[in-house]
Amino acid sequence: MLIYCFFLFTTFPSGLLGGTKRGFKDYTEYEPGNMSLIITAPHGGELTPSKQENGDPWPDRTAGCLGSSGCIWKHSCGEVDAEKCPAITESDLFTATVARDMADGIKTITGLRPHVVYCRLSRSKLDANRAMGPAALSVPDAVTAYRNYTTFIAKAVSAIPGRGLLLDIHGHGHKLQRTELGYLIHGTELDSGGYDGNNSSIKSLSNFWCGNDNACSRKLIRGNWSLGHFMNEEGLRAVPSPQEPVPKVSKTSIFLSGGLTVMKYGSKEEGKIDAIQMELPQELRLNKTAWQDSRLKLAKAISGFFKINYLRDNRRTINL
Numbered sequence: 001m002l003i004y005c006f007f008l009f010t011t012f013p014s015g016l017l018g019g020t021k022r023g024f025k026d027y028t029e030y031e032p033g034n035m036s037l038i039i040t041a042p043h044g045g046e047l048t049p050s051k052q053e054n055g056d057p058w059p060d061r062t063a064g065c066l067g068s069s070g071c072i073w074k075h076s077c078g079e080v081d082a083e084k085c086p087a088i089t090e091s092d093l094f095t096a097t098v099a100r101d102m103a104d105g106i107k108t109i110t111g112l113r114p115h116v117v118y119c120r121l122s123r124s125k126l127d128a129n130r131a132m133g134p135a136a137l138s139v140p141d142a143v144t145a146y147r148n149y150t151t152f153i154a155k156a157v158s159a160i161p162g163r164g165l166l167l168d169i170h171g172h173g174h175k176l177q178r179t180e181l182g183y184l185i186h187g188t189e190l191d192s193g194g195y196d197g198n199n200s201s202i203k204s205l206s207n208f209w210c211g212n213d214n215a216c217s218r219k220l221i222r223g224n225w226s227l228g229h230f231m232n233e234e235g236l237r238a239v240p241s242p243q244e245p246v247p248k249v250s251k252t253s254i255f256l257s258g259g260l261t262v263m264k265y266g267s268k269e270e271g272k273i274d275a276i277q278m279e280l281p282q283e284l285r286l287n288k289t290a291w292q293d294s295r296l297k298l299a300k301a302i303s304g305f306f307k308i309n310y311l312r313d314n315r316r317t318i319n320l
Contacts, residue, residue: 023148025053025141026120028128030152031103033115036164037306038156038273039103040261042128042149043170044096045120052141060124061087061137073133087134089124092171094285096120099169101291105299110307115156119149129168129259157265157273163204163310166275167302168261171285178237178244179284180256181228182277183221184268187247187255190222190240197221201258201266202274205309220309222246227276230304234297237281 021030027047052058064085065077071085072078096118107113119128126142127135128149136142157166172180183200197206197217209225210216219225221240228241239247239255247255258266258277266275284294 021152023152024144025049027126027141027145028148028152029118029120030155031113031116032156032159033103033113035106035110035112035114036160036162036310037106037114037302038153038160038164038166038265039099039114039116039169040153040166041096041099041116041118041169042261043092043123044094044099044118045091045122045126046096047120048122048125049141052139054140056140058125058139058141059137061089061127061134063087064134064137071134073136074138085134087137088127089122091123092169092285094291095169095171095280098171098280098285098291098295101295102167102169102299102302105296106303108296109299109303115159117149117152117156119145121145129170129261131260153261153265160273163208163272164274165205165306165310166261166265166273168259168275168277170256170259170277170279171282172256172279173282174254176253177281177283178239179231179281180247180277180279181226181238181240182256182258182262182279184258184262184266185221186257187249190255191246191249193218195221199268201262201268201276204267204272205274209309225305225308227301227305230301231298233304234301236294236297236301 018032049058059075063080063082064071064073065079066081066084099116103114103116119126126145128146132146136146183202185195185200189195196214197210197220206217206220222228222245224242226241228238231238232241232243249255256279262275262277265273267273283290
């Protein structure tokens, strides 16, 4: 019945699910899907080219320089300011594998596969989850790869005819081994309860089920209709969720609420595509045995969340 529901509501033209598309020098990759779900992996790349196609050097990303009108994102700009113009260069290890395994697991469960977009460059060369300046530091080949990556996401978004969901996959190194789900709601706002779904990256979903009912919209973020709930049901820790509704932010416990991809392609400002940033803990990504045990559970959780929130159109059947 699950597969039937997916085909009933989300099958696309038969030609959509095609071969893998690759960008310039294979630095980016797009696997077209046939459902209203997109998975992106901006920080899982491992390629570290030292030279560009024309033979010019390709230096690693560095902090920018602070100018009179803001940060200057260019190599050899002068004295860098790592505090005000920082550049994070550590990759989120194995998140490209996580993204592909998630997509394959969802296909096993539903019979359909999400769109998947990868950046194959190491974060030391390109940060595909930031604006063009700090992402590429004006390195021409990095700029080209950045444009390829964002174009692939735009193609996936344009292939979805109505409501849909984008999951941006990352990895954190925090002490608490739980997946952090980012809806563009700051951790302190989650702690205080001073938020609502209409000011989040799932605004479209919130409006669809809840309208202006803030109590209802919060249940889509941390209640029994949230992604965190479906992860809990599979024995996976997540925040926010029914088991851990708030992150309890402190000086020693930070929470990652979402970056550029979730902001740009989610529904906070406009559109019907929602977005959630998934920050997976190290014990899932770096422990091969743990990941083998958890990958299908995660695929089941995502499939359950997607089915109940994006494959039902009769609001009157929903009792949040």
